[in-house]
Amino acid sequence: MKYKSQKVAYWFFAFSMLLLVLQITYGFIMGFARIGFDGLHEFIPFNTARAVHTNLLVVWLLSGFMGAAYYIIPEEAQRELVSVKWAYVQLISLAVVGVAAVIGYHFNWWEGRKFLEIPRQLDYLVVVNVLLFLGLILATLFKGKRKTTTALVLTMGLLFAALLYLPGMLPFDSQVTDSFFRWWVVHLWVEGVWELIMGGILSFLLIKLTGVDREVIEKWLYVIVGLTFLSGILGTGHHYYYIGVNNIWLIVGGIFSALEPLAFLAMALFAVNMYRKGEKKHPNKIALFWTLGSAIVSFVGAGLLGFAHTLPQTNLYTHGTLVTAMHGHLAFWGAYAMIVLAIISYALPNMTGRKLYDSSVGRAAFWMANVGMIGMTVAFGVAGVAQVYLERKFKMDFMEVQAEISIHFVVLILCATLFTVGIIMYIMDFIKHGKPTDEELDLESDL
Amino acid sequence: MLSKKQARAFFLGGTVVTFLIFIGLTIFSLSKGQDQTNHEGITEQVVRGKVLWEENNCMGCHTILGEGAYYAPELTKVLDRRGEGYVKAVLMSPVPWNPNGRQMVAYGFTKEEADDLIAFFDWIGGIDLNGFDTVVSPLAKDKIERQTKN
Ligand code: HEM
Ligand code: HEM
Ligand SMILES: [Fe+2]
Numbered sequence: 097m098k099y100k101s102q103k104v105a106y107w108f109f110a111f112s113m114l115l116l117v118l119q120i121t122y123g124f125i126m127g128f129a130r131i132g133f134d135g136l137h138e139f140i141p142f143n144t145a146r147a148v149h150t151n152l153l154v155v156w157l158l159s160g161f162m163g164a165a166y167y168i169i170p171e172e173a174q175r176e177l178v179s180v181k182w183a184y185v186q187l188i189s190l191a192v193v194g195v196a197a198v199i200g201y202h203f204n205w206w207e208g209r210k211f212l213e214i215p216r217q218l219d220y221l222v223v224v225n226v227l228l229f230l231g232l233i234l235a236t237l238f239k240g241k242r243k244t245t246t247a248l249v250l251t252m253g254l255l256f257a258a259l260l261y262l263p264g265m266l267p268f269d270s271q272v273t274d275s276f277f278r279w280w281v282v283h284l285w286v287e288g289v290w291e292l293i294m295g296g297i298l299s300f301l302l303i304k305l306t307g308v309d310r311e312v313i314e315k316w317l318y319v320i321v322g323l324t325f326l327s328g329i330l331g332t333g334h335h336y337y338y339i340g341v342n343n344i345w346l347i348v349g350g351i352f353s354a355l356e357p358l359a360f361l362a363m364a365l366f367a368v369n370m371y372r373k374g375e376k377k378h379p380n381k382i383a384l385f386w387t388l389g390s391a392i393v394s395f396v397g398a399g400l401l402g403f404a405h406t407l408p409q410t411n412l413y414t415h416g417t418l419v420t421a422m423h424g425h426l427a428f429w430g431a432y433a434m435i436v437l438a439i440i441s442y443a444l445p446n447m448t449g450r451k452l453y454d455s456s457v458g459r460a461a462f463w464m465a466n467v468g469m470i471g472m473t474v475a476f477g478v479a480g481v482a483q484v485y486l487e488r489k490f491k492m493d494f495m496e497v498q499a500e501i502s503i504h505f506v507v508l509i510l511c512a513t514l515f516t517v518g519i520i521m522y523i524m525d526f527i528k529h530g531k532p533t534d535e536e537l538d539l540e541s542d543l
Numbered sequence: 544m545l546s547k548k549q550a551r552a553f554f555l556g557g558t559v560v561t562f563l564i565f566i567g568l569t570i571f572s573l574s575k576g577q578d579q580t581n582h583e584g585i586t587e588q589v590v591r592g593k594v595l596w597e598e599n600n601c602m603g604c605h606t607i608l609g610e611g612a613y614y615a616p617e618l619t620k621v622l623d624r625r626g627e628g629y630v631k632a633v634l635m636s637p638v639p640w641n642p643n644g645r646q647m648v649a650y651g652f653t654k655e656e657a658d659d660l661i662a663f664f665d666w667i668g669g670i671d672l673n674g675f676d677t678v679v680s681p682l683a684k685d686k687i688e689r690q691t692k693n
Contacts, residue, residue: 129645134645142615207600208600269589273573276573318550322554322557329565333568340671342572344568416611494617495616
């Protein structure tokens with residue numbers, strides 16, 4: 097840690113971990129409801145559990161990205177954050193919005209628009225919160241001594257993510273137009289600007305962990321984010337095939353979304369090659385595991401499993417089935433959850449001074465969480481493919497099919513338990529690091 | 544070998560070009576001539592139905608146009624499949640609807656509210672979905688044909 101103000105990142109990371117635990121809890125509520133244990137129905141019906149599960153996911157990832165920015169930007173810009181006090185105010189307001197939204201979901205206070213359930217009144221608070229965050233980051237960057245490509249790409253990702261929240265707030269009378277612009281947020285986030293955030297964090301971590309020359313790493317960073325936008329923007333069309341708009345999207349969306357895996361492939365090759373090339377072997381092995389793991393698992397979850405249902409001929413049958421849930425889990429996990437866990441694993445020892453670089457708990461956490469999540473993906477996948485055949489090829493009734501596939505949700509719950517043990521071990525390691533301290537200021541070394 | 548400058552030009556160029564095409568296609572496919580949704584057919588009642596659909600987060604269990612959750616049946620063609628009377632009974636039921644063991648929230652909608660939602664489903668059911676309407680579960684038209692034959 098080179099600047100005292102980097103310590104604010106710790107509290108964003110801690111908030112992130114708290115929400116992750118809650119997200120998983122609501123995941124279990126849904127998993128059990130699907131095998132017939134629906135005892136909480138009166139207080140937490142499935143739609144409440146689902147809105148909480150997916151929104152907490154987005155908020156803990158955003159809190160992780162914000163923490164990452166508060167840690168990375170001062171170090172890249174070579175100056176203290178412009179204001180630590182306002183950064184804490186921003187964290188508190190983020191927590192207030194998040195908690196208010198989650199409580200509201202239990203009392204039918206929401207907008208039933210998948211992933212964007214936050215009610216309009218709270219949307220304005222989100223905007224204020226994000227403006228405050230961006231103000232702090234941009235001011236630090238522009239007053240800083242240098243503007244690196246890593247910092248610029250990370251900041252650009254965060255800025256565009258904020259701008260893209262706005263089309264989601266436009267009101268429409270037509271369900272079709274509503275959904276059309278909902279994808280400007282959801283798709284252009286995860287298959288566009290969030291990849292810039294991921295790329296920025298990945299590049300920072302690779303520079304630190306492998307010691308490969310910054311110029312080389314940042315050149316490839318441009319190539320990766322170039323591939324992302326080149327394919328991802330028009331790739332939005334893969335959500336427009338069957339929602340009631342012109343069939344030109346079948347061609348445009350089909351071609352461009354089929355190219356999207358290239359960006360993830362590039363990310364994986366990039367990370368592995370830089371690791372091989374690197375002279376310096378940073379002692380923080382756990383951070384290295386999560387960093388390389390994120391680049392590789394995101395290629396499998398987003399790239400391969402995304403490709404599996406992105407062609408219009410396949411999507412005609414898989415659209416809106418559990419096949420989508422299979423892909424959604426591994427893609428979010430590999431690309432965004434793992435990169436947040438990577439930057440946390442890297443930053444914690446530097447902020448707290450406890451160098452738990454290679455603990456056995458940390459290693460076990462990595463493997464259990466990943467094996468568990470891959471198992472969950474397989475369970476969703478088998479259920480999804482069976483659903484597609486029975487329901488859409490053989491025309492069985494929806495609920496009859498659900499009864500046929502419920503056994504796969506028993507498997508899902510077993511794998512989710514393994515996953516959860518991994519996450520609990522990760523959090524135990526987090527807590528063991530203790531609190532951040534100024535004694536860890538270290539201007540000389542490049543760790 | 545590729546220089547950093549060239550890499551940056553690739554990023555900026557690709558982004559600007561695809562973004563402009565994307566905006567162009569958006570304007571084209573939302574233009575009046577390309578409407579596949581019978582946009583004129585969106586009456587005040589349909590809009591009220593959509594508001595109810597959103598306020599109660601029906602999409603948190605069901606899919607519509609293939610979007611939403613995978614816990615409860617796809618509702619795009621629900622009127623063709625079940626008929627208006629059945630759907631109304633579900634919507635107005637004061638106890639959780641659960642013919643197959645899986646419970647729906649007991650909304651107990653008034654008759655007016657149920658009618659609004661029916662109008663919304665009716666409008667949705669008429670959208671040209673580029674072929675998805677023939678696949679979506681279970682094939683509504685087939686099922687009706689089978690029933691009339693029996
Ligand atoms: C990290 C990147 C990605 C994440 C986090 C992600 C996540 C998701 C999620 C959560 C959904 C469900 C959305 C909804 O129904 O509201 C979805 C749908 C979809 N994704 Fe991705 N995705 C990623 C990358 C990709 C890529 C690279 C491709 C294609 C190669 C792809 C193809 C698709 C398709 C075709 C659907 C629509 C499924 C349907 O019709 O039901 N995704 N994705
Ligand atoms: C204990 C672990 C978990 C369990 C049991 C679980 C279970 C579920 C279930 C049952 C659904 C609803 C599917 C439906 O509509 O029927 C769901 C949705 C979702 N979960 Fe999880 N989940 C878990 C962890 C996670 C994690 C760690 C992530 C992200 C990294 C995640 C991301 C998502 C996403 C993105 C969706 C929406 C998918 C879509 O709409 O296609 N979940 N989860
Ligand atoms: Fe997408």
